[in-house]
Amino acid sequence: MSASNLSGNNLPATFFLTGIPGMETIHIWIAIPFFIMYLVALAGNAALVLIIIMDSALHEPMYLFLCLLSITDLALSSTTMPKTLAILWLHAGEISFAGCLAQMFCVHAVYALESSVLLAMAFDRYVAICDPLRYTTILNHGVIGRISLAGVFRSVAIVSPFIFLLKRLPYCGHRVMAHTYCEHMGIARLACANITVNIVYGLTVALLAVGLDSILIAISYVFILRSVFCLPSRDARSKALSTCGSHLGVILVFYIPAFFSFLTHRFGRHSVPKHVHIFLANLYVLVPPVLNPIIYGARTKEIQSRLLRMLHLRKDSA
Secondary structure, eight states, X not given: OOHHHHHHHTOOSEEEEOOSTTOGGGHHHHHHHHHHHHHHHHHHHHHHHHHHHHOGGGOSHHHHHHHHHHHHHHHHHHHHHXXXXXXXXXXXXXXXXXXXXXXXHHHHHHHHHHHHHHHHHHHHHHHHHHSGGGHHHHTOHHHHHHHHHHHHHHXXXXXXXXXXXXXXXXXXXXXXXSSSSOOHHHHHTTOSSOOHHHHHHHHHHIIIIIIHHHHHHHHHHHHHHHHHTTOSOHHHHHHHHHHHHHHHHHXXXXXXXXXXXXXXXXXXXXXXXXXXXXXXXXXXHHHHHHHHHXXXXXXXXXXXXXXXXXXXHHHHHO
């Protein structure tokens, strides 16, 4: 029998997600902070998107990229958290094979897109500080649109092969996945076949997408900080460091949990407890959407003033 027929005959109709293994007795309590964080992420990112879209004065490159970042944060948290809460509260762990692949695709594609957005924001800061006279020429709306489309195309292109790599595998009746959502290696490890190709391709995608983005961001900030400390005015240095500080905070919030989860998943599976890994996997898709609006809202006066104005207008109308 051919390999393709074998894999086709062994594709399960459904998978069952168990939640966080070893912590089943406190699932209901774990779900409460997850739910609160999810609400904060929805409210904060939706507010940022509305403020930026409604105020034409904020239709500048930095804020347009921030709007795109908030949209990806909304997508990232909403792709995983509703199912996670259903598992933790309602024990609704069953998910169709097609639904699992769709969730896996969305999680990885949106995460890769968010990495692209952070790289674009680093480029925005580089141009604004290192070549300010050409800022509006280099980063016009057409360029921003092309950068956004390129990020979407790259994310879809690198994540799409995951679907074919998983569908070619036989699963031999293995349906139970110790996780709260579907992700590539979690599905692949259920297969009763060699998954070396999946491991190698997953590692390649991580290194060439998120890894390369983080290196390029680091290089851009070397030039940015060098230019900042060469500014003659102390006020100018302070303002430049303030805008860069917000972006650096978002970068650290995004990459540190992701890299830790990635490294433990591939190289520390036997030394890091399973429940710790699954808990971290939830945090790296939830913490950035929660903290990004707070970081930018707290450090960006334009966002603060417009949010207060919007709240004041709503209070007056009520």
